[in-house]
Amino acid sequence: xxxxEPSGFVRDFTTVAxxxxxxxxxxxxxxxxxxxxxxxxxxxxxxxxxDIAPSGVDFKSFQIATAIIFAVxxxxxxxxxxxxxxxxxxxxxxxxxxxxxxxxxxMMAADVxxxxxxxxxxxxxxxxxxVGFTTGIAGFLTFIAxxxxxxxxxxxxxxxxxxxxxxxxxxxxxxxxFFPVRVPHQHLPAPRRPVVLAAERCALQPRHxxxxxxxxxxxxxxxxxxxxxxxxxxxxxxxxxxxxxxPSARAxxxxxxxxxxxxxxxxxxEHAGPVPDSAWDADAEARADKGRVEIxxxxxxxxxxxxxxxxxxYEAVRELIFEMIDDHxxxxxxxxxxxxxxxxxxxxxxxxxFPKGRLTNYVRYTKTDMEARCEIERIPRSSPxxxxxxxxx
Amino acid sequence: MTTTGAITxxxxxxxxxxxxxxxxxxxxIAPGEIYGFLGPNGAGKSTTVRMLCTLLAxxxxxxxxxxxDVATHPHDVRLRxxxxxxxxxxxxxxxxxxxxxxQAKMYGLRGDTLTRRIDEVVDFVGIGDAIDDMVATYSxxxxxxxxxxxxxxxxxxxxxxxxxxxxxxxxSRQRVWHEVRRLNTExxxxxFLTTQYLEEADQLADxxxxxxxxxxxxxxxxxxxxxxxxxxTVTIDLPDHAPDDVDHINQLDHVENTTVDGxxxxxxxxxxxxxxxTILSRLANQNRQAASFAVRGPSLDDVFLxxxxxxxxxxxxxxxxxx
Numbered sequence: 001x002x003x004x005e006p007s008g009f010v011r012d013f014t015t016v017a018x019x020x021x022x023x024x025x026x027x028x029x030x031x032x033x034x035x036x037x038x039x040x041x042x043x044x045x046x047x048x049x050x051d052i053a054p055s056g057v058d059f060k061s062f063q064i065a066t067a068i069i070f071a072v073x074x075x076x077x078x079x080x081x082x083x084x085x086x087x088x089x090x091x092x093x094x095x096x097x098x099x100x101x102x103x104x105x106x107m108m109a110a111d112v113x114x115x116x117x118x119x120x121x122x123x124x125x126x127x128x129x130x131v132g133f134t135t136g137i138a139g140f141l142t143f144i145a146x147x148x149x150x151x152x153x154x155x156x157x158x159x160x161x162x163x164x165x166x167x168x169x170x171x172x173x174x175x176x177x178f179f180p181v182r183v184p185h186q187h188l189p190a191p192r193r194p195v196v197l198a199a200e201r202c203a204l205q206p207r208h209x210x211x212x213x214x215x216x217x218x219x220x221x222x223x224x225x226x227x228x229x230x231x232x233x234x235x236x237x238x239x240x241x242x243x244x245x246x247p248s249a250r251a252x253x254x255x256x257x258x259x260x261x262x263x264x265x266x267x268x269x270e271h272a273g274p275v276p277d278s279a280w281d282a283d284a285e286a287r288a289d290k291g292r293v294e295i296x297x298x299x300x301x302x303x304x305x306x307x308x309x310x311x312x313x314y315e316a317v318r319e320l321i322f323e324m325i326d327d328h329x330x331x332x333x334x335x336x337x338x339x340x341x342x343x344x345x346x347x348x349x350x351x352x353x354f355p356k357g358r359l360t361n362y363v364r365y366t367k368t369d370m371e372a373r374c375e376i377e378r379i380p381r382s383s384p385x386x387x388x389x390x391x392x393x
Numbered sequence: 394m395t396t397t398g399a400i401t402x403x404x405x406x407x408x409x410x411x412x413x414x415x416x417x418x419x420x421x422i423a424p425g426e427i428y429g430f431l432g433p434n435g436a437g438k439s440t441t442v443r444m445l446c447t448l449l450a451x452x453x454x455x456x457x458x459x460x461x462d463v464a465t466h467p468h469d470v471r472l473r474x475x476x477x478x479x480x481x482x483x484x485x486x487x488x489x490x491x492x493x494x495x496q497a498k499m500y501g502l503r504g505d506t507l508t509r510r511i512d513e514v515v516d517f518v519g520i521g522d523a524i525d526d527m528v529a530t531y532s533x534x535x536x537x538x539x540x541x542x543x544x545x546x547x548x549x550x551x552x553x554x555x556x557x558x559x560x561x562x563x564x565s566r567q568r569v570w571h572e573v574r575r576l577n578t579e580x581x582x583x584x585f586l587t588t589q590y591l592e593e594a595d596q597l598a599d600x601x602x603x604x605x606x607x608x609x610x611x612x613x614x615x616x617x618x619x620x621x622x623x624x625x626t627v628t629i630d631l632p633d634h635a636p637d638d639v640d641h642i643n644q645l646d647h648v649e650n651t652t653v654d655g656x657x658x659x660x661x662x663x664x665x666x667x668x669x670x671t672i673l674s675r676l677a678n679q680n681r682q683a684a685s686f687a688v689r690g691p692s693l694d695d696v697f698l699x700x701x702x703x704x705x706x707x708x709x710x711x712x713x714x715x716x
């Protein structure tokens with residue numbers, strides 16, 4: 001009679017995980033690249049790209065997240081599964097009564113441990129370069145836990161490929177799937193927004209390669225702004241001198257990482273302006289040449305949302321938004337966006353200026369544009385969304 | 394589904410696309426039996442083993458191992474079998490002991506039982522102190538023995554050995570044979586043995602099945618199979634024999650064929666005893682003597698040739714290559 005008997009899931013898991021963990025120090029060649037590559041790129045990215053990052057970006061903090069994405073996405077030990085398949089060891093394990101889920105998760109346990117170690121090392125590198133956690137050890141631990149969870153999620157994919165193909169080349173190429181998450185989403189192509197693409201390319205280029213001249217120093221901008229044919233220039237000037245946080249730093253800001261860049265006392269939404277001078281120039285040209293307004297979006301690196309609106313439509317909606325805030329806001333000066341949308345629908349739903357009859361998107365895009373122009377702003381994390389006049393720092 | 398046989402299959406088949414690797418096999422293997430599964434490369438041996446070990450689902454037919462259906466109750470089957478597959482499935486970056494412990498734990502062994510069984514099995518297969526060395530340092534024979542040890546650590550009722558001596562030198566092969574015999578005689582384990590080596594099957598198996606092109610072509614004890622296909626061969630070295638001698642031999646009962654090569658007369662007969670007795674008697678009456686004579690019974694190679702149309706005839710050389 002066989003001595004074998006079924007074990008519980010935890011026992012099965014710890015049995016396999018024990019083997020996986022034992023193998024880590026025995027395969028240093030599999031770990032070193034995962035450690036060196038993120039630290040290398042962290043240092044290189046800061047050294048080469050920090051100067052051309054949009055002003056206000058806490059680039060070191062942002063790069064911490066990028067480096068950790070590199071680390072946890074490159075650490076998978078799924079090739080050990082390929083080795084086990086090729087040597088016949090996986091079959092040997094599969095003919096035992098061990099649970100399949102425990103077998104897989106046990107193998108992946110070593111990946112999670114490696115991710116924690118690598119993420120910690122990358123953060124330590126960040127500490128050395130001046131990054132810190134305002135939330136202290138709790139923030140640090142949360143950050144590492146998120147990295148571990150990401151590592152576990154990521155490594156499932158190469159493990160799947162390993163089990164499906166048994167091919168090391170296929171496993172090694174799986175990290176390409178996750179390449180897009182290693183750059184800010186604003187830098188990814190948006191096929192339906194060619195204007196944005198062009199603006200983004202321009203913004204991503206080093207200053208000396210940009211087609212337009214570099215922005216003027218702050219003390220010379222006053223005269224430049226006065227030449228704009230827009231009444232918005234004063235407001236633009238006002239918000240131009242505020243400290244702000246650009247969207248590309250969102251990931252790190254959510255984890256409350258702080259770097260050397262000061263943040264405004266007033267907490268603002270990421271859609272708050274200003275936008276680059278190039279956007280204002282494009283807007284001026286569109287108004288002069290076509291009678292249309294370039295719609296701004298501060299979350300885009302170039303500041304343009306990629307499309308234009310008829311100037312009459314734009315001005316009608318803009319004036320309505322101002323009117324609603326000024327005349328119908330609550331005591332705190334804020335008003336629900338939906339209230340504004342409803343009023344716009346009532347007022348212009350049958351108006352010849354809006355032949356399609358639906359105002360929702362006109363209001364929403366104009367509102368986003370006005371935020372970027374520092375005329376109004378949304379209240380961060382308000383739900384339903386509320387808006388107010390631009391608040392001075 | 395529970396049966397009394399150790400392994401029972403009915404119309405067991407496995408197709409890979411259009412190709413039917415195993416095409417309707419019926420097996421009835423009794424508990425405590427050593428069953429040799431012979432066949433050339435690509436005949437379907439390993440596919441059959443993988444189905445019986447629950448690594449591969451049958452596409453048709455049924456199979457029960459230790460009384461449990463491999464398709465519907467694979468977990469119950471896995472608790473009762475030990476498997477040493479064609480490749481010695483071992484992780485090179487573990488020690489032999491770590492490998493044994495991991496395998497024992499995967500079969501649910503713990504504590505004193507685990508320690509005792511590892512010691513027993515390591516002693517059984519003769520690994521010795523090398524059990525604490527890294528597997529990467531093991532020779533091919535050592536790896537085979539460790540692989541066998543991992544298959545036995547939980548005292549399985551049935552052991553599947555898929556070409557266990559392929560690539561081993563003659564000494565290592567003899568050791569594995571010895572261990573397989575002990576396993577069967579001392580522990581009463583049922584053994585399903587696939588092999589390409591006729592000598593191995595002849596030495597170890599109680600019964601043999603020959604598979605070709607996915608089908609079981611013939612099955613029986615080694616002696617039965619030999620008897621079914623072949624006559625004995627009698628070779629007489631008779632100097633200065635005359636044509637009359639050959640004519641006389643050809644007229645004897647049970648003689649099927651006679652060939653002459655110099656002094657040597659080779660006779661194919663279904664009754665070697667009767668033929669030899671008659672020939673020696675005639676020579677004695679004539680005051681003559683044969684320089685030598687030899688009798689060879691039919692071999693499994695003859696059986697294999699008869700069944701598959703090809704001669705397997707392979708025994709491993711010292712280098713481990715097929716001869």
